[in-house]
Amino acid sequence: MTVASDPTRMKSLPKWRGTPSYIASDDLCSTVNVAVALGRPLLVKGEPGTGKTLLAQAIAEGLGLNLLTWHVKSTTRAQDGLYLYDTVARLNDSRFGDRDVRDIGQYIVLGQLGQAFERAQNGERVVLLIDEVDKADLEFPNDLLHELDAMRFKVAETGRDIVATTRPVVVITSNAEKELPDAFLRRCVFHYIEFPDEALLAQICRVHHAGVDEKLLAAALRQFMRVRSLPELRKKPSTSELIDWLAALRLAGIDGDKLESALPFAGVLLKQERDTARAAKTDFAKLAQRRF
Ligand SMILES: Nc1ncnc2c1ncn2[C@@H]1O[C@H](COP(=O)(O)OP(=O)(O)O)[C@@H](O)[C@H]1O
Numbered sequence: 001m002t003v004a005s006d007p008t009r010m011k012s013l014p015k016w017r018g019t020p021s022y023i024a025s026d027d028l029c030s031t032v033n034v035a036v037a038l039g040r041p042l043l044v045k046g047e048p049g050t051g052k053t054l055l056a057q058a059i060a061e062g063l064g065l066n067l068l069t070w071h072v073k074s075t076t077r078a079q080d081g082l083y084l085y086d087t088v089a090r091l092n093d094s095r096f097g098d099r100d101v102r103d104i105g106q107y108i109v110l111g112q113l114g115q116a117f118e119r120a121q122n123g124e125r126v127v128l129l130i131d132e133v134d135k136a137d138l139e140f141p142n143d144l145l146h147e148l149d150a151m152r153f154k155v156a157e158t159g160r161d162i163v164a165t166t167r168p169v170v171v172i173t174s175n176a177e178k179e180l181p182d183a184f185l186r187r188c189v190f191h192y193i194e195f196p197d198e199a200l201l202a203q204i205c206r207v208h209h210a211g212v213d214e215k216l217l218a219a220a221l222r223q224f225m226r227v228r229s230l231p232e233l234r235k236k237p238s239t240s241e242l243i244d245w246l247a248a249l250r251l252a253g254i255d256g257d258k259l260e261s262a263l264p265f266a267g268v269l270l271k272q273e274r275d276t277a278r279a280a281k282t283d284f285a286k287l288a289q290r291r292f
């Protein structure tokens, strides 16, 4: 089906702008709204911790839709998302149970994609998060698109047809561990979540730390940016680590001024011994003299 002929395509752009607990840049907001209006899967990439997974929840919340989450693993196949036939339960029942094992329907377990289509068949539009698509093998994204394009499937064992009449809002995240196939990319609307600048980070921190002392927040952000700018870090700390670090600083009652020369609770920000050793050797007071 072409996008133009898709009956679920909206007539105007929705007005999703993030939520009180999810801060989205203007760019991200417009990409989300376009993807929702076109009925195209939204593919989001970005460093770990930049809010990709949380985005789907925020879209669901903002649009007043339910969220279904499908966590992809290295062994995940597209078929798993549709349904599984639980033959083991049926075998067990045939030996020890009292259920009528001739009714195969009761052993069909719908996956998250199957559930999204089933709900769509009943007129409910949901947000479907397919999290970390790059974890599975290369065939997975293409197989997935086949299912998403078709918007229908048959349960072969029972002959039941499930036909979605409204397109779920599909959010697909990737940590960019692998390149995704061209055919897959062609069908998605794409957004790369840039690592937030200081102003956006401050807003995100305020969401998670209501009433935080602004002086401490500013000092913590400056020190966090210095840490991120250290050369040769194996794993730069991300937003989620900053939020935890700020919690630790608040709990310990650390004074913002101290952060010009020291890095307390380094292990909350840095998770590799080489990185913590690198930070331990750093003269933060000297670094603080430079501007970032
Ligand atoms: N834009 C944002 N608004 C609010 N919180 C955010 C935002 N980005 C990241 N966070 C925080 O960082 C954490 C990690 O986000 P997550 O969605 O798991 O990142 P990713 O999936 O990109 O690794 C979230 O639980 C949230 O606390």
Ligand SMILES: [Mg+2]
Pocket: 049, 052, 053, 054, 131, 173
């Ligand atoms: Mg994630």
